[in-house]
Amino acid sequence: xxxxxxxxxxxxxxxxxxxxxxxxxxxxxxxxxxxxxxxxxxxxxxxxxxxxxxxxxxxxxxxxxxxxxxxxxxxxxxxxxxxxxxxxxxxxxxxxxxxxxxxxxxxxxxxxxxxxxxxxxxxxxxxxxxxxxxxxxxxxxxxxxxxxxxxxxxxxxxxxxxxxxxxxxxxxxxxxxxxxxxxxxxxxxxxxxxxxxxxxxxxxxxxxxxxxxxxxxxxxxxxxxxxxxxxxxxxxxxxxxxxxxxxxxxxxxxxxxxxxxxxxxxxxxxxxxxxxxxxxxxxxxxxxxxxxxxxxxxxxxx
Amino acid sequence: xxxxxxxxxxxxxxxxxxxxxxxxxxxxxxxxxxxxxxxxxxxxxxxxxxxxxxxxxxxxxxxxxxxxxxxxxxxxxxxxxxxxxxxxxxxxxxxxxxxxxxxxxxxxxxxxxxxxxxxxxxxxxxxxxxxxxxxxxxxxxxxxxxxxxxxxxxxxxxxxxxxxxx
Numbered sequence: 001x002x003x004x005x006x007x008x009x010x011x012x013x014x015x016x017x018x019x020x021x022x023x024x025x026x027x028x029x030x031x032x033x034x035x036x037x038x039x040x041x042x043x044x045x046x047x048x049x050x051x052x053x054x055x056x057x058x059x060x061x062x063x064x065x066x067x068x069x070x071x072x073x074x075x076x077x078x079x080x081x082x083x084x085x086x087x088x089x090x091x092x093x094x095x096x097x098x099x100x101x102x103x104x105x106x107x108x109x110x111x112x113x114x115x116x117x118x119x120x121x122x123x124x125x126x127x128x129x130x131x132x133x134x135x136x137x138x139x140x141x142x143x144x145x146x147x148x149x150x151x152x153x154x155x156x157x158x159x160x161x162x163x164x165x166x167x168x169x170x171x172x173x174x175x176x177x178x179x180x181x182x183x184x185x186x187x188x189x190x191x192x193x194x195x196x197x198x199x200x201x202x203x204x205x206x207x208x209x210x211x212x213x214x215x216x217x218x219x220x221x222x223x224x225x226x227x228x229x230x231x232x233x234x235x236x237x238x239x240x241x242x243x244x245x246x247x248x249x250x251x252x253x254x255x256x257x258x259x260x261x262x263x264x265x266x267x268x269x270x271x272x273x274x275x276x277x278x279x280x281x282x283x284x285x286x287x288x289x290x291x292x293x294x295x296x297x298x299x300x301x302x
Numbered sequence: 303x304x305x306x307x308x309x310x311x312x313x314x315x316x317x318x319x320x321x322x323x324x325x326x327x328x329x330x331x332x333x334x335x336x337x338x339x340x341x342x343x344x345x346x347x348x349x350x351x352x353x354x355x356x357x358x359x360x361x362x363x364x365x366x367x368x369x370x371x372x373x374x375x376x377x378x379x380x381x382x383x384x385x386x387x388x389x390x391x392x393x394x395x396x397x398x399x400x401x402x403x404x405x406x407x408x409x410x411x412x413x414x415x416x417x418x419x420x421x422x423x424x425x426x427x428x429x430x431x432x433x434x435x436x437x438x439x440x441x442x443x444x445x446x447x448x449x450x451x452x453x454x455x456x457x458x459x460x461x462x463x464x465x466x467x468x
Contacts, residue, residue: 023390030383035433134380203436
């Protein structure tokens with residue numbers, strides 16, 4: 001640093017401008033290597049382990065407050081909860097009975113059709129540690145990671161529906177990208193009609209594009225995962241249509257949809273196992289002859 | 303000279319206080335806060351970087367700002383380098399006018415800090431949008447405002463350990 005009261009012959013290292021140039025160059029390199037090539041994954045993993053006790057420590061007051069409020073819950077509210085839960089349990093049990101019958105029928109039908117049955121997977125229960133502070137992406141950090149054998153790509157749900165997908169696994173924690181994030185696309189279908197579509201997150205909400213104007217959709221319809229990508233198991237509720245806008249000018253319907261799951265709230269989530277092994281894609285059909293010829297000619301040129 | 307700058311002779315700043323303040327700011331970054339609070343809470347790490355650059359330019363320069371920025375990047379789970387870039391640029395700008403900034407009264411300083419923090423956010427928005435993120439909305443520029451409002455308070459707080467109490 002140069003100051004007016006320093007004699008000019010006392011050098012204090014490189015000038016601020018030079019330092020800035022160095023630091024800016026470094027940060028731009030970091031930015032590019034992180035966003036384009038993901039070169040910093042290893043560093044991030046190591047650092048996340050170092051940060052883990054800190055995260056736990058700053059979470060402690062919150063956890064303690066929860067514990068205290070749990071302790072002072074009155075008996076009346078407990079009883080009310082208990083009753084509600086018992087009722088719910090009865091209703092659920094009835095539904096489960098029906099579901100089991102249906103599942104059995106379904107299995108039989110599938111086997112009749114000589115189809116492999118889809119595996120019903122258990123999941124890993126995880127607690128949300130904190131939401132990412134980064135306002136540009138919608139992510140949550142959960143308290144299970146490599147220690148629970150999580151892998152990137154596993155779907156994450158809560159009791160209402162799909163929340164997102166595990167995108168980055170660190171030794172003790174994992175990052176879940178929420179369905180409202182701009183980078184997530186989910187193949188869905190309309191539960192009522194079975195029409196397939198793709199649900200795009202746009203940063204803060206979800207959006208269904210490219211449904212033709214005359215498609216049969218109503219507000220209140222539910223989008224569930226279609227399961228055709230081999231990643232999300234089929235039938236998980238994702239979003240509900242809140243408004244349908246059929247504008248004659250465009251070829252597509254404009255739909256406003258809201259995620260059904262507690263995407264930005266809730267404490268516990270379930271990380272599902274990936275879908276059962278999907279057979280590999282059939283090989284591409286051989287390209288038509290003239291094209292192949294042209295390509296081989298090009299190869300010879302090169 | 304202004305009224306609200308301390309006129310008494312202050313004790314020298316201890317290195318560990320600087321470390322401690324940055325550590326606290328990073329810890330604060332890790333706190334699980336509700337979404338609504340995050341929307342307006344200022345970037346305390348950035349404010350501290352500016353405070354120390356303005357008041358202790360020999361101790362805290364561009365290199366320190368860069369390193370603190372890297373830590374902030376990790377803590378906020380953003381992209382590597384976004385805070386580092388923003389902090390290095392703003393601390394450079396602050397250093398250019400450092401001798402002027404220390405003479406300002408707290409109101410004038412708060413205004414300059416508002417400008418610098420806005421530049422911070424602007425650099426981060428540009429960096430993120432160039433690397434393919436969606437625009438986070440205009441509310442992203444609200445934290446610098448609350449930060450500038452809190453500047454006098456932060457200054458007073460950080461001066462407390464250096465007052466000669468006798």
